[in-house]
Amino acid sequence: MDNRPIGVMDSGLGGLSVIRIFREQMPNESIVFVGDQGHFPYGTRTQENVCQLALNIGKYLMTHDIKMMVIACNTATAASLPILQKELPIPVIGVxxxxxxxxxxxxxxxxxxxxxxxxxxxxxxxxxxxxxxxxxxxxxxxxxxxxxxxxxxxxxxxxxxxxxxxxxxxxxxxxxxxxxxxxxxxxxxxxxxxxxxxxxxxxxxxALETVKTAKKMLADSDQLTGNDQPGEMKLYSTGNFKDLQTGAEKWLPGDHFTCEHVDIPED
The missing domain is CATH 3.40.50.1860 (Rossmann fold)
Structure with missing residues (x-):
């Protein structure tokens, strides 16, 4: 078993749709989420720029001692998945x-x-x-x-x-x-x-299949949490964290979480 958290990233609030499935399917896993609202939107940026942003967030998530990273953003998955899989010493999956x-x-x-x-x-x-x-x-x-x-x-x-x-x-x-x-x-x-x-x-x-994939990978490597209580949830925004907090209160009703601003550089 492995009680370290799962790291999740998105360009903004969209990743909450993936976290919502995590909370339904794997409620005891702890999650650290970064919504990159400070650099939103990703969809109009270059692939190279998005890749660098995703890599910087991945390195930040590693400071939380995560056991897996989920790129809960299709744009970032398309731009950065192979690079993050190469650069980070943990499993990285996209959507x-x-x-x-x-x-x-x-x-x-x-x-x-x-x-x-x-x-x-x-x-x-x-x-x-x-x-x-x-x-x-x-x-x-x-x-x-x-x-x-x-x-x-x-x-x-x-x-x-x-x-x-x-x-x-x-x-x-x-x-x-x-x-x-x-x-x-x-x-x-x-x-x-x-x-x-x-x-x-x-x-x-x-998101449904992504969480299923994450659960299987963790189970196969005996890395599912041993906790029998709801996992902790830490949410970070590179922009206005109040927007992320409002979104989480709407889309993750009843869940307990902390929500803060974090500065992650663009390059």
Whole structure:
């Protein structure tokens, strides 16, 4: 057993959608989370810049003696996963491969849609990964950067949220996809609005498969915690930590956590 915490990072509040699944599936594990709101958004930055930001956060998380790092950000996964796996002395997993596998495991997946940030779509990460697993499935990608801001500005559930979703994802009504991968960890918080627009389309949240992957890796190496109490949760923001605290209170109701600001350099 290993009682050290799991480190999780994201460009902002979206990583809370992954932590939410961790708390459901592995409630006794302690978590240290960094939301990089000070450098938000990642989706419009260069791959090199995002990679450096993710590496700096990984090094910071190592100061908390973490046993595993989860890149709970599709843009950062696409830009930095191999580098972090090479540079850090712990297992590092991302959200893209688990999301791709989950899409292909759906009973009907003749046409797969992917919505994500501009950075993830430009990197071609999901079509590439899906086609490595099954080259015969058409993949329709669509960047939806404005949907990230809806979540960051706590506008989920408002008429504006539905308007933005309708505008950004209308292509999938025309293309008639069977499955839509929510290729940004902010987007599961907009599942209701997306389903309103695309009834009958199966939404895939990569967070579910990512947590399943993390749990299996820790179990296989006998590194699951031995604690039988809820794990500690420490949240850090490189921006205004009050925004992260508000998001955590909304999306992680009933959980106990601490929330602070942290300075992590850009280069």
């Amino acid at each position: 893209i491969k688990p999301g791709a596998e989950a899409a292909l495991e759906q009973p009907k997946h003749d046409r797969i849609g992917v919505t994500a940030t501009e950075g993830t779509i430009k990197a071609g990460a999901y079509p590439k990964t899906i086609h490595e697993l099954n080259p015969n499935v058409p993949v329709i990608p669509k960047a939806a950067q404005p949907m990230v801001s809806v979540v960051e500005h706590n506008e989920v559930g408002t008429p504006k949220a539905q308007e933005v979703v309708n505008e950004e994802l209308s292509i999938f009504k025309d293309k008639q996809v069977d499955v839509l991968v929510l290729g940004c960890t902010h987007f599961p918080f907009l599942s209701k609005e997306i389903s309103n627009l695309l009834p009958g389309v199966k939404l895939v949240d990569p």
